Amino acid sequence: MAALYVLIPVAVVLVALAIWVFFWAVDSGQFDDLDSPAHSILFDDDETKPEQQPAQKDTKDADRRSDD
Numbered sequence: 001m002a003a004l005y006v007l008i009p010v011a012v013v014l015v016a017l018a019i020w021v022f023f024w025a026v027d028s029g030q031f032d033d034l035d036s037p038a039h040s041i042l043f044d045d046d047e048t049k050p051e052q053q054p055a056q057k058d059t060k061d062a063d064r065r066s067d068d
Contacts, residue, residue, distance in 0.1 A: 025031065
């Protein structure tokens with residue numbers, strides 16, 4: 001029974017904190033545009049990506065392997 005005297009206020013504080021975080025997120029605009037990110041994945045990127053250069057082989061590793 002004594003644990004309830006601690007757990008109930010802790011639960012009330014956690015609920016109040018969760019409500020405050022929710023309203024902070026709404027006020028800061030976190031939920032303003034929920035559709036654009038979902039639609040943007042459907043469109044192709046028009047940007048050209050730079051070509052990646054092939055990785056250089058480490059000759060020291062090849063020399064060590066041939067010595068074994």
